[in-house]
Amino acid sequence: MSEVSTDREFVRVCALDELPTVGAAAADIHGRIVAIVRTEDGEVHAVDDTCSHANVSLSEGELDGCTLECWLHGSRFDIRTGDPSGPPATAPIAVHTVKVEGDDVYVALAAPDQTQQN
Template structure:
C-alpha cells in the first residue's frame, strides 16, 4: 500500500503518517526506508517526535529506544517490542505491507 513519496523523507529524518486509522512512523536510515508503529509500546507517545540516531529511535516521553530494523526494545521503561512493517520503494513511491 502506498504510504508516502521518497522525496518527502530525507536521509536521517522521520515522519508520522496516518493511514486507515493507524499511526505509522517512517524513517530514512542512510537511504533505506523503515516503517513501524508510531506509538511507543510503553505509553501513548508519538515516536516521530523523538530522536533518530542511525536505525535507533528514542521515545520523547521516557527515553525508551527501539531498533527500527527489528522492532526490538533496547531500553526501559518499554518492555514490549515495536511492530515493524516490510517496506518496498517503487520509483518514488514508499509502499508498506500492513498485513
C-alpha cells in the same frame, strides 16, 4: 528490512522526497499511525508510531543509526526488529514491510496482534 507475509496489501504512503533526509514522519494507513523512518544510509523502515511504554508518537523522537528514541521517557526501539533496547519500554513495537518503487514509498501493515503494549 525484514520481510513479512507477501499476502499483505502494499499501500502508497508518500513520495521519497517527502520524508526527512534522516529521521521519521508519521503516516496514517487505514487508521493505523505508522512512523516512516529514513536512515543515514538511505534505508526506509516503518514501525508503529506509538511507544509501547508511554503511548506517545515515536516519529517525534530522535533517530540514532537504526534506533528510534521516544521523546518522552527515552525508550529506544530498533526500527529493523521493533525490539526495545532498554527501559522503560519492555514490549516491542510492530515492524511493517516497506518497498520503494521509483520515488514512491509503499508499506504493508503487519498483523494488528503484532503490536504489544505495556
